[in-house]
Amino acid sequence: MATPPPKLFSFPDAEALAQQLRAYVLRNQNAALARHDTFRLAVSGGSLPATLAKALLAPSDGSPEDSPQFDKWDIFFADERAVPLDHEDSNYRLLKDELLSKIPAELGTPTVHTIDANHIQDDDPQELADLYQDELMRSFAAKDSVKLPVFDLILLGCGPDGHTCSLFPGHELLREKDAWVGAESNSPKPPPKRITLTLPVVTHAISIAFVATGAGKKEILRKIFDLEEGRSIPSALVNEGGGEKVSWFTDHPAVDGVSFPRRGSL
Numbered sequence: 001m002a003t004p005p006p007k008l009f010s011f012p013d014a015e016a017l018a019q020q021l022r023a024y025v026l027r028n029q030n031a032a033l034a035r036h037d038t039f040r041l042a043v044s045g046g047s048l049p050a051t052l053a054k055a056l057l058a059p060s061d062g063s064p065e066d067s068p069q070f071d072k073w074d075i076f077f078a079d080e081r082a083v084p085l086d087h088e089d090s091n092y093r094l095l096k097d098e099l100l101s102k103i104p105a106e107l108g109t110p111t112v113h114t115i116d117a118n119h120i121q122d123d124d125p126q127e128l129a130d131l132y133q134d135e136l137m138r139s140f141a142a143k144d145s146v147k148l149p150v151f152d153l154i155l156l157g158c159g160p161d162g163h164t165c166s167l168f169p170g171h172e173l174l175r176e177k178d179a180w181v182g183a184e185s186n187s188p189k190p191p192p193k194r195i196t197l198t199l200p201v202v203t204h205a206i207s208i209a210f211v212a213t214g215a216g217k218k219e220i221l222r223k224i225f226d227l228e229e230g231r232s233i234p235s236a237l238v239n240e241g242g243g244e245k246v247s248w249f250t251d252h253p254a255v256d257g258v259s260f261p262r263r264g265s266l
């Protein structure tokens with residue numbers, strides 16, 4: 001039986017998108033807390049941290065369903081650049097500036113899992129990737145040895161070439177089957193040295209969401225959702241592996257005139 005396809009949501013503006021993204025993230029939070037009293041999520045860089053901040057820092061309606069419980073969040077990075085944590089290219093710094101530093105104390109403080117800053121100068125980012133994998137192992141497999149970590153939620157962006165995390169088109173990392181975290185030494189987009197979650201980890205998550213907005217995304221979205229043309233595009237591989245666990249949060253300019261297999265309703 002064919003796997004049901006990803007869901008696509010399209011909103012008229014950033015406000016409407018942020019409102020529904022908030023509801024989606026908090027639904028995932030509440031389900032995760034009910035399962036294991038912690039919410040483990042991975043986030044990307046790009047415009048995502050700002051959108052997430054818009055969503056999560058909005059006033060709550062006061063109900064338990066609509067309340068972020070940041071004390072119970074374990075935040076990881078879907079990908080990270082091999083730069084100091086206070087560098088302007090650091091995804092950690094971006095998240096900190098956009099979201100973490102603005103969370104009111106009464107909402108709690110998330111635990112944030114950064115890369116090991118002692119290894120950012122290494123010529124080969126493999127050690128950095130291995131250490132981040134160890135960090136995941138400590139967090140996900142404290143007692144049992146698990147084959148793959150199961151994130152409660154992974155929040156992704158999509159580049160104009162269809163890359164997601166630091167998984168770029170045509171790169172051999174797309175074929176990685178065993179490692180949880182991969183190293184990229186020569187990224188086509190600067191900075192060149194990065195680490196990234198691998199495809200098996202991304203598609204193993206309970207929920208996976210892309211946020212892609214603006215007319216500049218239209219052409220790549222058309223290709224990603226074209227089953228023939230999109231086949232080898234990294235974001236399309238997430239769609240294929242994740243199926244109905246994947247949701248796309250877009251705005252009207254990003255999908256104007258593009259047809260999709262399944263439009264969702266929230």
Ligand SMILES: O=C(O)[C@H](O)[C@@H](O)[C@H](O)[C@H](O)COP(=O)(O)O
Pocket residue numbers: 044045046047048079156157158159160163164165166189211212213
């Ligand atoms: O490391 C990177 O190269 C960027 O972080 C990148 O992966 C980004 O997430 C996408 O290009 C989407 O960017 P936007 O969210 O800004 O569209």
